[in-house]
Amino acid sequence: MSDEIIVVDQLHKYFGSVQAVKGVDFRVKRGEVVLIVGPSGSGKSTVLRCINHLEVPTSGAVYIDGVHLEDKKTNINEVRAEVGMVFQQFNLFPHLTVLQNVTIAQEKVRKRSKEEAEKIAMEQLQRVGIPEKAGSYPRQLSGGQQQRVAIARSLAMQPKIMLFDEPTSALDPEMIKEVLDVMLDLAKAGMTMVVVTHEMGFAKAAADRVVFMDDGQIIEVGPPEQIFGKPQHERTQLFLSKILAH
């Protein structure tokens, strides 16, 4: 078993004639927290979505724990059960209660009994701090609460990796902290995380490495102090000057 749990090899992705990702190599070690930053349209979300095969690479390969995702013999559902994903728009299931949101995949994919699934669900809801909302429907929750339920929903599958696609971008400012706190706890607990975000505070507190992407390529990689403190590349400096200006 290799120490590298995510291996992305020469990833290219076209949407029609537009090339979103232009040859990305990217590796993540077990327990590492990696941030991907970059301007919109830089291909960072596409790379993330290739890691759990929501996007299929045009060429290149992705390996999760040694399993080649693009191989036709790979059961992608088994891999996805090990890779949690948190979306910008939460994507909770509106017709199910919070508890059912967190139990359904456990029952259908992990084949856990209802009792066991509910027990694990309550533990995870406890962990994200809203066990009292178990019986509510998503529409009755604030954005921050919904995102925390979404995190609990992924965690209940007991994944090896958690992917976050701009998890705080759709939130009102006062709700960002409650979500980041949960993510911070998760990072401290040793979860392997890949996070697309612009949250500098989270980067400094939790990230082992920051990857800066622009125009479908990785421009610069380094520890957060280096990327945010003294970026080497001109494009990184330009991007940081823009997001730090306000």
Added chain:
Amino acid sequence: MAGPEIQIPDVSWRDNWREFPWWLVAIFGFLIVMAILVFTSENIREAFLFIIPGIQLTLYITLAGFALALVLGLLAGLGRISSNALVRNIAITYVEFVRGVPTLVLILTLAFVLVPAVSNAFGVDNRNVSIELRAILSLAIIYGAFLAEIFRAGIESISKGQMEAARSLGMNYRQSMQFIILPQAVRNISPALGNDFIAMLKDSSLASVLAVRELTQRARLYAGSTFRFPESYLVLTFCYLTMTIALSLLLRWYEQRLGKDSR
């Protein structure tokens, strides 16, 4: 709870007569007059008593046909959005074929061309296939194509993020459809399904061309043998309108409740 007093506007319907559902009064007026006539007029009562047993077959054909149409519609609707080109084209061919031919013509074609062809292929004498079954199959095939478009629209109305979230949790396509997408889609399209049920109840009258003794066929038989055409067809209209108005009021009430729930 001592808040500011809310002024409830005085909505006596004298001011609001424009909003009053006069159409309902008119329709109920017609139904009530007909009901009275059934009790008071000898000829109307006789026509009514001859025609009304047909309601059993009308309801049977409609319910059985609609149940089958739901299955066909769901399959064809899923086929319409399939990534498999063959499946998708079969579904589109079915839907477009049915939409391009008048309902009455389709019933005749399906009952007297498709059913014999299929039953011969399976070595069954097609005279053993009852006209009721032919009517049910015809209506199911026709409405299956309409429902397919409703199902497709309903599934496509659910945001892509729902499918992505379900798949990212490891659920396969079928599980994601069954547990996440379809429950939401069916709820959204339930008023449209209700409307098509009412439409199918009315179109079940076309089964009379196959000589199925449902309401319309019985009215035609009665009119033909007694020459009481006005009585027969007034009673027939009365029967259908009673059922459709009751169903559409039920549907309006359900839609309002649905609207309140999702707020």
